[in-house]
Amino acid sequence: MKSTVKMGKTVKEAVDKALKVLNADEKEVEIKILEEPKNGLFGLIGAKDAVVEVSIIEEEETEKTVKSSPNKEETIFEDDITEEIIVEDTIIEEPVVEEIAMEEASELEEIPVEEFQAEDFNTQKAETFLMDVLDKMNIKADVESQYLEHSLSLKIVGIDERDTGIIIGRHGETLDALQYLVNLVANRHSDHYIRVSLDVNNYREKRVKSLENLAHSMARKAKKYKKNMRLEPMNPYERRIIHSALQNVSQITTTSDGDEPHRRVIIKYVKK
Structure with a gap:
């Protein structure tokens, strides 16, 4: 049985997309609604597209259906029904680590998953959500996506x-927050975990170089004045960049100090 899964802001829109792909009309298919659409808070947070699976009915099945149910009713789309979403604040606590190896493990740990296909509708939800956010912010832009093994780059x-x-x-605080939301959308109600990375105009690559330059500059000052240098608070990913940049520099060690979100790297001078 030939079938396809499609998304849309309404059930009808999703079905129409599927019918176009299958080159069929509504009487020739079986429609299964996988997810009902939801407006979400402000039409944004928690919003969900409709997801449907549309399958072409084989000829023999069609004949049997006609004979057994000659007066079968047409599918009714309840596109105008809205659902109120109650959003509760969620506090996520993460363990704070001191050593660079621990911070690397925290950043790179992934849930084992099966190989996913680029057509998986959860990745489509991530792209749709991102475009909706940009539209709500009145920002004109395009989104390029690249599917890698167990990950999606936007x-x-x-x-x-x-x-x-x-x-x-x-x-990068706003970009990180948006990336977090996109990850939530991509992995909600999914058995296939994917890591979504989000970037704009190669900002993250430029940020890495900037942090590495900062690390070496502050290390030189620590050696020159023989004193410890405290950097501004950074997220775990940026702290790890500082640690990695200086791990092989003589007379210099690095540690992390403080509690999130004010945790920072201390560059320490070590006498020979």
Whole structure:
């Protein structure tokens, strides 16, 4: 039985997309609604597209269906029904680690998963969610996606400089928050975990180089003045970059100090 899974803001829209792909009309298919659409908070957070599976009915099955149910009713789409979403604040506590090896493990740990296909509708949900967010922010841009093994890379391109700054935020805080939300959307109600990375105009690559330059500059000062240098608070990913950049520098060690979100790297001078 030939079938396809499609998404849409309404059930009807999703079905229409599937019918177009299958080159069939509604009387020739079987429609299974996998997920009902939800508006979510402000039409954004928690919003869900409709997901349907549409299968072409084989000729023999069609004949049997006609004979047994000559007066079968047509499918009714309840597109106009909305559902109120109650959003509760969720506090996520993560263990704070001191050593670079522990921070690397925290950043790189992944849940074992089966190989997924690029057509998996959960990745489509992530892209749709991101485009909806940009639209709500009145930001004109395109999204390029690249599917890798167990991961999805999304890049925001074709965006002007001012809007790029809005998306990035202070030291990438807004970009990180948006990436977190996209990951939630991609993996909600899914048995196939994928890691979604989000970037805009190659910001993350530029940020890595900037942090590495900062690390070496502060290490030189620590040696020159023979004193410890405290950096500004950073997230675990950026702290790991600092640790890695200086792990082989003589007379220098690095540790992390403080509690999230004010945890920072201390570059320490060590006498010979």
